[in-house]
Structure formats: structure tokens, C-alpha cells
Amino acid sequence: MAGETTTATPMLTEAIREKIRAYIPRYPSKRAVTLPALHIVHEYFRCVPYQAMAEIAEILEITPAEVHDTMSFYGFFPQAPIGDVRVWVCRSISCMLRGGEDMLNHACHRLGIHPSETTADGKLTVDFAECLGICDFAPAAVADDGRMFGPLTPEKVDAMIDELKQERKD
Amino acid sequence: MAEFEPVLSRNWNVTDGHTLKVYESRGGYQAARKALTTLDPDKVVGIVKDSELRGRGGAGFPCGLKWSFLPKDRKETFMCVNGDESEPATFNNRILIEKDPHQFIEGILIACFATKANTAYVYLRVEYFHAYKVLEAAVAEARAAGHLGKNIYGSGFDLDIWLHRGAGAYICGEETGLIESLEGKRGWPRIKPPFPAIEGAFRKPTVVNNVETLCCVPHIIERGAEWFKSIGTPKSYGPKLYCVSGHVNKQVCVELPLGITCRELIDKHAGGVWKNRKAKAAVPGGISMGLLSAEELDTPLDFESLRKPGCLGLGTAAVTVMDEHTPIIDYLYNCARFFAHESCGQCTPCREGTGWLYKMLKRIKAGGGRLEDLDIMANMANNMGIMPGTTICGLADGAAWPIKNGVAKFRAELEEYIKTHQDPAYGATTLQAAIAKGAYAVPHNGLPPVINSVPTAGALRSPHSA
CATH class of the missing domain: 1.20.1440.230 (NADH-ubiquinone oxidoreductase 51kDa subunit, iron-sulphur binding domain)
Structure with missing residues (x-):
């Protein structure tokens, strides 16, 4: 049956469910809460597992397939947990012109990972981004706690990595 | 022409300019008060229509005209603010929200009053983490101070503003893609008509406006349509936030009258091309708009002039400069x-x-x-x-x-x-070369030849034949 939770133990705690339900009065349709709900779940688990999608669907009275359809369209939600901090290094035009792609490669090389991967200690995920909208600091990067970095040089990338591996700032 | 006075960016360098207290002390929310308590909605639409304010998000559609497309007998209207700024090299909306969120909220308030929308959704791209926090705090502040909520300024007008975060999709900056995304679906643009003014978010009449467009509105109400039209070039009136980035000495977002030339923007406001080099080309307004060559840099950056050098338009007025060494x-x-x-x-x-x-x-x-x-x-x-x-x-x-x-x-x-730049690795394979020469390959396994006639001239060309 659509929206039925498949396992006995729910993944989403009552606190998370309450947070999601608080968004419902803002919109004329429950389905509109899909993106806010995905953000809430992602913030908590650092990913959006299938079971969480099914439970979101149950709360919003839509099908798990509808939640998955939306979730998979956007580039933001990973299926497997990411690091404590995710940092995006921009590769679009203004950053590219000032060496953005070298900065991304430098960061990945130093950490021994590829773009979109997480360090073995689970602390940092490095990803590429299409224009972050901080071109006044190109080449730039932004972390998912809101910290912005730029204009980057290889030395500043090293310093950025060290800083990001400490802790979140939000 | 009188010296240009920046209005959109006037609070950017003021200490705590993002707080309600400072914004109010500098004349903030007076335009909204004036609109809500002394004007009726149609009058506000009329003033904005007279100012010929054109949308700052890229397409340049006249804002007042867009508002007047809403059906007269509508029961409910939604305002969707397009803060999904994702066009490469564009960052003016981010600065507008981070540095002066109350100007933006005042713009939303007046626009919602004019269009009779009691709910506004601000669709903000997820990458703007800091802007989201600033705006969330500013909305709470404005609500607590009675600029939002029920019966604002005793006018009987109610307004709620909700922030809605995207999730990293450029297409959600397209107005109907944004609406679909807001409704909780993938951001697939809709076939138009029906236009959002007739059937938009949740199938109700909807206005979609850009952040900068709405930030212009309080100033138009405060100073009048004639003031707005005294700035800029014909058909492109008012102040505009230009972003400059790439190979320049100073990457900035600067407020100027519409119609400044690309060369002046680079040389006077961005400190010239970096490393004492010359510009080879410049992107006039986000990469969707095309490319200006070095000879075309004297083109005014306004809604009309960019068609002449073959560009798509002004776009977001975000200039990216490339120096002479850029391939x-x-x-x-x-x-x-x-x-x-x-x-x-x-x-x-x-x-x-x-x-x-x-x-x-x-x-x-x-x-x-x-x-x-x-x-x-x-x-x-x-x-x-x-x-x-x-x-x-x-x-x-x-x-x-x-x-x-x-x-x-x-x-x-x-x-x-x-x-x-020919790499031999991309050359024709032995088989392809043999076929191109007209020789046919005989497989070793005794099966018939792979081709049985001579190919026509040019049917398969190796890169080296070019």
C-alpha cells in the first residue's frame, strides 16, 4: 500500500516527524513539504535512505515513488552518508578562469579522494559545484555550514581543508 | 545628468545594515507604510507600470505588466520570489539578501499588497546557506515588529513570508520550474500557456519576481516613477547591480545606471583586466547570453543594445572577463x-x-x-x-x-x-583507414567481408585529412 512503512522500527524519530509536520500549514498541499522534509532528514542523517523516503511519504500522504522522484532529480541529496562537512569547489566560468578546477584537483589529491567522495575518517566530503554565486571571491568554495572560502590558492585550499576537518560552524 | 545616487546598495556599507533597527533608522519601511495606508493596490500596480521597471532576473519582462495579467476576479494569489540565482557569474541577489534583507522584505510586502497576495514563498537556492540564515532572522524580526503578519499597519492586509530552499538545480530558476519544485516535484518547466498569472503555484494565480526586481519597488514607491525613469537608457530604466568577475583586478558587484558600457564597467569599476593584460572577450550577462569580442566592449549593457552584437540580451548583467591568454x-x-x-x-x-x-x-x-x-x-x-x-x-x-x-x-x-591540437589517439583505426581507402576488410574467421562496396568520398574522414 502506498506510503506504508515497511519495517517495524521507524527511522524518523518523533522529533523529526514533528519538525516535518510543522511545515504542512505553510502550503496548500502536503506534497509541497517534500523538499523541506528531505532537507530535515538530510540534516539529521547526512543522507536520505530509502526507508526515510517511505516514511516522509507516509507523513505527506503521497507515495514513496513520488518522494524518490523528487529527491533523485536534485543533486543535493546523497543516498549514502557523507562526511560531517561537505564542501563544494566551484568549477563554473569565473572560477575556472582563475584556476578553480586546479583547486578542486588539489583538494582531492591532498585528501586522496575523487570529487563527490568522502575521506576515510568520515570528516569531509569534497564535491564540485556549478556556480556557487560567490564569484566576487573566485575561485571559491562553500561548506554546507555556510563558511565561504576564496579567492583560493593551493595554500589556501590546504588551510581550508584543515579548518573544515576541525568541526562544523553552525 | 545629475550624479548617480545608489539606492539598492545604500545600506551595504553601513554597520549592522542588515538589522531592522538600522534599516528603520534610515527610512526603511516608510514606502511600505505609504503604499499600504495611503494607496490602493491598483494604484501601486499603476506606479510600477509607469516606472517601466523591467524584470532583473534575465528575461527583462515589464514588472507592472506582469502584475496586471492577474485575473480581476481572483480569490487567492501567490507570490513566488525567485532567489534561485544560479546563472554562472551572478551573485547580486546573494549580496542583496545578505546585506540588506529588510529592503528585500519591504519589496515583497509592497508587491504582495499590489497583487493581493497573502502568501509569499521565497525560493532560495540551497547553496546560499548564509543568506538563508540572514533572511530567516530578518523575516522573524519583521514579523515581530508588525511589518508582516495580520492587519499590517492597520490596513487590513495580511502577509506571510515563507522561505523555501531548493536543492541544487539550475532549472528551478525558470519560473514554472520553480513552481513545480515548490509544489514538491522535480523542477520540470511547464508548457505555457497557461502563464503563472492565470494558473501558477497550486493552480492559483501566481506572480514570480526576481529578488532585485522587488528591491527596486520600495524606491519607486518612495521617489516616484519619474525618478526611476530619469535613470538609465530608453527602454532600460533604473539602477542595476552589475557583477564583474573573471580576469579583472577587482571582482565586484556595483550599482550603476542601466546602460553603462562593458568597457567602462571593466576599466572604471573592476580595476581593469588583471596582470596588465588586454581583454579578449567578455560574457555580458551570465553565460546564457553569449559573448562579446574585444571590439564589441563599448556596447551599452542594457536590455536593448546587446542584440546588435548578436548576444541574447542583458541577462543578469553579470560580466565575466577573459584575458588575451584564454583559449x-x-x-x-x-x-x-x-x-x-x-x-x-x-x-x-x-x-x-x-x-x-x-x-x-x-x-x-x-x-x-x-x-x-x-x-x-x-x-x-x-x-x-x-x-x-x-x-x-x-x-x-x-x-x-x-x-x-x-x-x-x-x-x-x-x-x-x-x-x-591533433592527438594521434583520436586518429582513424586501422579498420577505419582501410575502409576510407576503399579497401575492404576480410575477417579472419571466414565470415563475409564487413563491407562489400567502395564507400562514397568523405563518408569517413580521419581528423588528419581535415
Whole structure:
């Protein structure tokens, strides 16, 4: 049956469910809460597992397939947990012109990972981004706690990595 | 002309300019008070219509006209604010929200009053983490102070503003893509008509406006339509936030009257091209708009003038400068990669076209280019988008324009690149070469030959034959 939770133990705690339900009065349709709900779940688990999608669907009275359809369209939600901090290094035009792609490669090389991967200690995920909208600091990067970095040089990338591996700032 | 006085950016360098207290002390919310307590909604629409304010998000559609398309007998209206600023090199909306969120909220308030919308959704791209926090705090502050909520200023008008975060999709900056995304679906643009003014978010009449457009509104109400029209060039009135980035000494966002030339913007406001170099080309307004060559830099950056050098339009007025050492192939490759990554996949010409362009440019860049590739790319660019009528939204037009302009304006350089950057790895295989020569290959396993006639001339060309 659509929206039925498949396992006995729910993944989403009552606190998370309450947070999601608080968004419902803002919109004329429950389905509109899909993106806010995905953000809430992602913030908590650092990913959006299938079971969480099914439970979101149950709360919003839509099908798990509808939640998955939306979730998979956007580039933001990973299926497997990411690091404590995710940092995006921009590769679009203004950053590219000032060496953005070298900065991304430098960061990945130093950490021994590829773009979109997480360090073995689970602390940092490095990803590429299409224009972050901080071109006044190109080449730039932004972390998912809101910290912005730029204009980057290889030395500043090293310093950025060290800083990001400490802790979140939000 | 009187000296230009910046209005949109006037609080940017004021200490705590983002707080309600400072904003109010500098005359903030007076325009909203004036609109809500002394004017009726139609009068506000009339003033904005008279000012000929054109949308700052890219298309340049007259804002007042858009508002007047709402059905007269509507019961409910939604306001969607487009803060999904994702056009490469554009960052003015981010600064507007981070540095002066109350100006933005006041703009929303007046616009909602004019369009009789009691709910406004601010669709903000997820990458703007800091702007989201600032705006969330500012909305709470405004609500507590009675600028939002029920019966604002005793006018009987109610307004709620909700922030809605995107999740990293460029296409959600397209107004109907934004609406779909707001409704909790994938951000696939809708076929128009019906336009959002008739049937938009949740199938109700909806206005979609850009952040900067709404930030202009309080100033128009405060100073009048005539003041607004005294700034700028014909058909492009008012102040505009120009962003400059790339190969310049100072990457900035600066407020200027519409119609400043690209050269003046670079030399006077961005400190000139970096490293004492010359500009080779500049992107006039986000990469969707095409490319200006060095000779075309005296073009005024307004809604009308950019058509002459073959650009798509003003776009977001975000200029990216490339110095004389920049290979045009790098620019084209970067643009094509962006659009291939961001195409939503709904319309075949865009989904496949952006992918093909990306693959071709990747091959050319890597040393496998053929001279005929340039014509093939130009042909593809001419056949994808709203203008040739093959897609639902304008993303493909934006993907096509850098290709069209780049190939037309820098053809000699691209041909030279293809000729001088041939990698043998992209050469014809032994079998292909044998077929091209007309010899047919005889398999070793005793099966019939793979071809049984001589191929026509040019049916298969190796890159070296170009």
C-alpha cells in the first residue's frame, strides 16, 4: 500500500516527524513539504535512505515513488552518508578562469579522494559545484555550514581543508 | 545628468545594515507604510507600470505588466520570489539578501499588497546557506515588529513570508520550474500557456519576481516613477547591480545606471583586466547570453543594445572577463559542460543537444577535433531552444548562444586549435583507414567481408585529412 512503512522500527524519530509536520500549514498541499522534509532528514542523517523516503511519504500522504522522484532529480541529496562537512569547489566560468578546477584537483589529491567522495575518517566530503554565486571571491568554495572560502590558492585550499576537518560552524 | 545616487546598495556599507533597527533608522519601511495606508493596490500596480521597471532576473519582462495579467476576479494569489540565482557569474541577489534583507522584505510586502497576495514563498537556492540564515532572522524580526503578519499597519492586509530552499538545480530558476519544485516535484518547466498569472503555484494565480526586481519597488514607491525613469537608457530604466568577475583586478558587484558600457564597467569599476593584460572577450550577462569580442566592449549593457552584437540580451548583467591568454575552446567547453549538467532532461533537443555539444567540445579540446565539427555545432545551436520552437523553456537557448557567438566570432582561432591540437589517439583505426581507402576488410574467421562496396568520398574522414 502506498506510503506504508515497511519495517517495524521507524527511522524518523518523533522529533523529526514533528519538525516535518510543522511545515504542512505553510502550503496548500502536503506534497509541497517534500523538499523541506528531505532537507530535515538530510540534516539529521547526512543522507536520505530509502526507508526515510517511505516514511516522509507516509507523513505527506503521497507515495514513496513520488518522494524518490523528487529527491533523485536534485543533486543535493546523497543516498549514502557523507562526511560531517561537505564542501563544494566551484568549477563554473569565473572560477575556472582563475584556476578553480586546479583547486578542486588539489583538494582531492591532498585528501586522496575523487570529487563527490568522502575521506576515510568520515570528516569531509569534497564535491564540485556549478556556480556557487560567490564569484566576487573566485575561485571559491562553500561548506554546507555556510563558511565561504576564496579567492583560493593551493595554500589556501590546504588551510581550508584543515579548518573544515576541525568541526562544523553552525 | 545629475550624479548617480545608489539606492539598492545604500545600506551595504553601513554597520549592522542588515538589522531592522538600522534599516528603520534610515527610512526603511516608510514606502511600505505609504503604499499600504495611503494607496490602493491598483494604484501601486499603476506606479510600477509607469516606472517601466523591467524584470532583473534575465528575461527583462515589464514588472507592472506582469502584475496586471492577474485575473480581476481572483480569490487567492501567490507570490513566488525567485532567489534561485544560479546563472554562472551572478551573485547580486546573494549580496542583496545578505546585506540588506529588510529592503528585500519591504519589496515583497509592497508587491504582495499590489497583487493581493497573502502568501509569499521565497525560493532560495540551497547553496546560499548564509543568506538563508540572514533572511530567516530578518523575516522573524519583521514579523515581530508588525511589518508582516495580520492587519499590517492597520490596513487590513495580511502577509506571510515563507522561505523555501531548493536543492541544487539550475532549472528551478525558470519560473514554472520553480513552481513545480515548490509544489514538491522535480523542477520540470511547464508548457505555457497557461502563464503563472492565470494558473501558477497550486493552480492559483501566481506572480514570480526576481529578488532585485522587488528591491527596486520600495524606491519607486518612495521617489516616484519619474525618478526611476530619469535613470538609465530608453527602454532600460533604473539602477542595476552589475557583477564583474573573471580576469579583472577587482571582482565586484556595483550599482550603476542601466546602460553603462562593458568597457567602462571593466576599466572604471573592476580595476581593469588583471596582470596588465588586454581583454579578449567578455560574457555580458551570465553565460546564457553569449559573448562579446574585444571590439564589441563599448556596447551599452542594457536590455536593448546587446542584440546588435548578436548576444541574447542583458541577462543578469553579470560580466565575466577573459584575458588575451584564454583559449576560446576552454570557454566553450566550460559553458557546454554547465548546460549538459543542468539540462533537466524533459525536452529531447535540449537533453541530447547539450550532451552532444559537451561531448564534441570535450573531444575537440582533447585533440580529436574535425573542422566540420564547428558547422555541426552551429547547426545544432540553431535548432535547440524556444526560438526555433523545439523546447519548453529557454535553457537550451542559453546553451546555444555561447556556441553560436563563439563559433561566429572566433572561428579562425577554433580552426587553428583543431589543426594544431591533433592527438594521434583520436586518429582513424586501422579498420577505419582501410575502409576510407576503399579497401575492404576480410575477417579472419571466414565470415563475409564487413563491407562489400567502395564507400562514397568523405563518408569517413580521419581528423588528419581535415
